Amino acid sequence: MESIEERLLTVCNDRDHGSHWIVREAISILYDLATEKTSSPEESMQRLYDAAQKLVRSHPAMAALAGATKRILDTPGGLSEKAASAARLREEVDSATEHIAEYACPVLQGTLMTHSLSGTVLDVLVACKAQIERVIVLEGRPRYEGRTLAQLLVKQGNVKVTLITDAQADIFLSQCQAVVVGADTVLANGDVINKAGTALLAWAARGHKVPFYVLCETLKISSRTWSGDLAQLEEKEAGEVMEEPIEGVTTRNFYFDLTVSRLITSIITERGPMGRREIKQLLSSY
Template sequence: MSLEDTAEKIRTMEIRGAALIARAAVEALCKYGEGLGELALPEFKEELERAAGVLLATRPTAVSLPNAVNIVMKDVRNADTIAEAREALRLSSIEFIRDSKEALSKIAEIGARHIPENAVLMTHCNSQAAIGCIIEAHRQGKIREVYATEVRPRNQGLLTIRALNDAGIKTNFIVDSAARFYMKKVDLFITGTDAVTVNGAVVNKIGTSQIALAAREARVPMMVAAETFKFAPKTIAGDLIKIEERDSSEVLAKKIAGDLDNVTIKNPAFDVTPADFVDLIITEKGAIPPEMAYIIIRDYLGWEIGDFR
């Protein structure tokens, strides 16, 4: 698959979910670099930066994408010879993909420890990291049942119920607006995330914050499964996470919406759940309260306050 094909698949959400986007981007970048013919070092670096730009322009919210590209490009940028740059690209790509897969199993193991016995869970959207925790807890005999939302407008809930069903987990499929109705039966609300800010706010699929609000009202804790590469370094300097606004036709077909001259159809793909509503974030390095997000950004992603002067 060419770089442009991967970018298009990310844009159209054929490839979706923050971790899968990051891995696909890294694979595409690596393959693109390997396909570049004889080039001098500056041209090689330039071509890769251009390719990285194409990938970064696909979807704005998942910080896993710029983080992954930066992790892979760091050694390439520092390389002194073309051979070094090519080797750096190959090795750092292999390493990122391996580490990100290992992170998922670690998160599943740690997350399952924080799921109570005989638990009723609710989840929103389709997160590999969150589903990993649920499946591991199920393997340990801890899950009674799961409520999974539909996730309008793109119906990612269908992917979630397929995964839970295949794992043999008793699952209830509900429309998004039924989340509060069922919250009283739930012990834990669990999601993944596209970005965690330095102050511990969690950016995830639209509707997450509404369900988090219902969970808080019902005194149901919220747990977020997040690889460390989902933490957003630039929020240290006050950068806000850009919320992707997708095409209105995802919400309402153009042939229906066409003559509604006074109606604007809004389609934000993500929302922000404040740290106050989040009880625990499960990373591959351990479970942390949201207030510790800066430690992850500093100690595991290598960014400091001074980097953004």
């Protein structure tokens, strides 16, 4: 069995899972740190705070991670109260997908297209499989997580899947009734930060007049707005794109991009569909 430190390192270094998995694992780690009995309460509390800081720094594009850790750490009281908060939050995360599916299934029918590996999207597509004819999956360079999603859709839902390169999306969009993606962060104005390539797909969907849906938990909604700072999009090693460098050529590898809200038909959450107005109302209630 992995130690807490090993699990923390795995989550901090993860590049293959969606934010749903990362956030749930982070909550579980913080819960275990708050309940472990091998250290003094003071040491355990310090480890809890240190782990939370490492998690947030490791995935700056994921608002849900910052939101989840803040909610746990801001819980009044000691370790037991913070552990109880983590347990409640984990239950909310686990139940959110079922509610998202209830709102999303009426609009996810026929042939759909998706991009990146989102645990939320996977679960919702499997839940709605009776009305889905086919899912066209972009393979998701440079780590090809779309291939994993394609396998999981077949294995978990026996869904018919077509796997294509990212560059072929426009060719197949005319066959689709909708595009559906996840989100790493929903900004205060309804813009979405997600896997690089999402914005291009949204523009292409607009050109084909294909609805573009984002599925995510409200935990991913942030009070932040886009600052223009590309650091929010997490640039990684160029070697993932080009293993053997080409002399005189600069290779870039941003993991995320920004999809503006006007390209998004609806953001479907566990509380129902949301647009800019509903997001503003939600943030003002906090």
